[in-house]
Amino acid sequence: MNEKQQALLIESASRFPPPQGVKLSYGTSGFRADASILSSTVFRVGILAALRSIKTKSVIGLMITASHNQVSDNGIKIADPTGGMLTQDWEPFADAIANAIDPKDFIQLITEFVKKEDIPIGGVQSAEIYLGRDTRPSGEVLLEAAKQGISSVVGAVAIDMGILTTPQLHWMVRRKNMGMKVSESSYFEQLSNSFRCLVDLIPKEDTVTSKVDEKLIVDGSNGVGGEKLEELKKLVDGLIIEVRNTGKEGEGILNERVGADFVQKEKVAPLGFSSNDVGIRLVSYLHVHTHRQCVLRSLDGDADRLVYFHIPSICNMKIDLVDGDKILSLYSLFIMEQLRALSKKENSGMIADYSVKLGVVQTAYANGASTEYLKQLGLDIVFTPTGVKYLHEKAAEYDIGIYFEANGHGTILFSEHCISWLESRTNEVSSTSKGSEQHKAALRLLAISNLINQAVGDALSGLLLAEAILLHKGWSIKRWATLYQDLPSRQLKVKVADRTAVTTANAETVVVKPSGLQEAINSETAKFPLGRSFIRPSGTEDVIRIYAEASTQEAADTLAESVAEHAKCFLGLNKS
Numbered sequence: 137m138n139e140k141q142q143a144l145l146i147e148s149a150s151r152f153p154p155p156q157g158v159k160l161s162y163g164t165s166g167f168r169a170d171a172s173i174l175s176s177t178v179f180r181v182g183i184l185a186a187l188r189s190i191k192t193k194s195v196i197g198l199m200i201t202a203s204h205n206q207v208s209d210n211g212i213k214i215a216d217p218t219g220g221m222l223t224q225d226w227e228p229f230a231d232a233i234a235n236a237i238d239p240k241d242f243i244q245l246i247t248e249f250v251k252k253e254d255i256p257i258g259g260v261q262s263a264e265i266y267l268g269r270d271t272r273p274s275g276e277v278l279l280e281a282a283k284q285g286i287s288s289v290v291g292a293v294a295i296d297m298g299i300l301t302t303p304q305l306h307w308m309v310r311r312k313n314m315g316m317k318v319s320e321s322s323y324f325e326q327l328s329n330s331f332r333c334l335v336d337l338i339p340k341e342d343t344v345t346s347k348v349d350e351k352l353i354v355d356g357s358n359g360v361g362g363e364k365l366e367e368l369k370k371l372v373d374g375l376i377i378e379v380r381n382t383g384k385e386g387e388g389i390l391n392e393r394v395g396a397d398f399v400q401k402e403k404v405a406p407l408g409f410s411s412n413d414v415g416i417r418l419v420s421y422l423h424v425h426t427h428r429q430c431v432l433r434s435l436d437g438d439a440d441r442l443v444y445f446h447i448p449s450i451c452n453m454k455i456d457l458v459d460g461d462k463i464l465s466l467y468s469l470f471i472m473e474q475l476r477a478l479s480k481k482e483n484s485g486m487i488a489d490y491s492v493k494l495g496v497v498q499t500a501y502a503n504g505a506s507t508e509y510l511k512q513l514g515l516d517i518v519f520t521p522t523g524v525k526y527l528h529e530k531a532a533e534y535d536i537g538i539y540f541e542a543n544g545h546g547t548i549l550f551s552e553h554c555i556s557w558l559e560s561r562t563n564e565v566s567s568t569s570k571g572s573e574q575h576k577a578a579l580r581l582l583a584i585s586n587l588i589n590q591a592v593g594d595a596l597s598g599l600l601l602a603e604a605i606l607l608h609k610g611w612s613i614k615r616w617a618t619l620y621q622d623l624p625s626r627q628l629k630v631k632v633a634d635r636t637a638v639t640t641a642n643a644e645t646v647v648v649k650p651s652g653l654q655e656a657i658n659s660e661t662a663k664f665p666l667g668r669s670f671i672r673p674s675g676t677e678d679v680i681r682i683y684a685e686a687s688t689q690e691a692a693d694t695l696a697e698s699v700a701e702h703a704k705c706f707l708g709l710n711k712s
């Protein structure tokens with residue numbers, strides 16, 4: 137790094153002094169904190185994004201969002217060249233520069249890292265960073281900090297893509313690096329075209345329209361997802377979608393008693409839904425929730441999560457939740473059916489010439505009943521720690537890898553080899569047996585690979601895929617919900633003195649430190665039939681999370697409470 141570059145960094149960093157007495161960590165999904173202390177972090181991540189772009193010779197994404205957190209929080213995360221999360225190798229550097237208080241230490245960290253990674257700053261390689269943000273009011277100021285961080289690296293250019301959902305930004309980065317044109321309208325077109333393709337491939341005789349829910353009501357969490365769905369729905373025929381909690385002025389506060397995270401964790405209907413919606417299919421998203429005939433859905437604050445629910449009774453606003461595990465099960469079932477059809481010998485006399493490796497990835501939060509169901513389908517199931525970066529990485533090892541967190545964050549990854557094989561299948565088959573089930577199955581799988589976001593979980597594309605499958609099967613949300621019955625579960629969070637004192641192993645199912653705590657959890661769990669419980673430190677909030685499931689709701693609640701008590705004893709409460 138030459139002197140001119142060093143001077144530029146020192147000068148611009150002086151405009152963004154880091155907060156004192158706070159330790160930030162890149163966490164499960166980037167940096168998150170109260171927005172008022174984040175300018176310096178965002179500025180520094182802007183520098184990191186520019187270095188990453190030079191190093192990889194690719195466009196990098198930088199998203200300003202705190203997803204399901206309260207509106208006063210904000211955050212920042214990076215999209216790598218493939219559209220996935222920042223490579224985990226760079227996270228320690230992100231943590232180090234975010235926490236370097238002394239400007240000299242800060243510059244030294246960058247100098248050493250640039251040398252170690254051999255990043256040719258100031259050379260011919262330029263850097264391009266796509267910026268996106270959600271609808272949080274603090275987004276504008278933080279966007280400016282990111283721009284200044286980027287422009288303090290010689291040759292780096294920031295391109296503001298505007299207010300976007302997180303998955304839209306990831307999609308754009310991926311597509312741009314594949315050499316394609318990028319715009320929001322091309323995103324909407326790709327989603328709506330592939331949805332139409334799936335609907336056109338529904339066997340006419342099998343459509344049992346009377347059973348299908350008529351209307352879909354979507355809870356947009358008062359965030360960016362509602363607004364974007366309003367645009368997308370103009371291009372989608374055959375679905376009646378009503379968006380609530382759109383975040384328009386006066387409609388409500390982002391993520392406050394709305395959104396997928398709230399619905400999934402509290403298991404009650406979000407604000408804006410009433411006893412008039414009984415029987416409808418509903419969706420929540422980021423968080424998206426759905427509710428239709430009425431199915432309801434919830435999106436989350438940045439629209440990368442999706443859960444469905446319906447309100448079965450007017451007596452209370454308790455919901456029947458169709459969570460990420462059930463979305464995963466629906467997708468798995470449909471994909472298995474297509475693969476089976478593809479491998480059948482038909483008129484053409486051809487059978488699949490290679491067997492597609494299909495796998496599913498879950499975390500410890502997956503309901504035990506879902507894992508059992510997927511096992512019975514004969515699927516290969518793998519568990520990873522919480523956080524999409526882990527699930528995504530694992531899913532990418534398959535030809536078709538489906539991953540979901542119970543909270544509705546997930547997608548389906550298709551390997552390049554699988555996509556070209558499917559393409560060749562459609563070409564081969566077309567001359568001899570066009571219109572055969574084999575041909576259609578290949579076309580459906582290709583349409584799914586175009587519809588579902590290959591970069592990251594995406595509430596909008598996930599919703600269209602779930603809808604297409606329900607239409608294909610002629611299923612209502614109630615039918616879908618009966619795939620299996622969830623084991624009763626409870627999640628709690630506790631603010632302890634220092635959540636980093638907890639370390640875990642075996643995909644977070646076992647506490648390693650503090651010692652003795654796991655034994656206490658084991659002895660509580662043993663008291664309940666089908667009991668299962670674990671704790672882990674959250675990567676997005678200053679809490680530890682407790683999960684418990686058991687054969688009855690009462691037992692799950694009691695187990696969660698008693699494990700929480702042990703955790704408090706071992707860890708001490710946060711006094712602040």
Ligand SMILES: CC(=O)N[C@H]1[C@@H](OP(=O)(O)O)O[C@H](CO)[C@@H](O)[C@@H]1O
Nearest residue numbers: 164165523524541543674675676677
């Ligand atoms: C139990 C739970 O839902 N945890 C969520 C939450 O992470 P925590 O590290 O648990 O705070 O936010 C992450 C980012 O959205 C998401 O990936 C994860 O699944």
Ligand SMILES: [Mg+2]
Nearest residue numbers: 203422436440
């Ligand atoms: Mg999110």
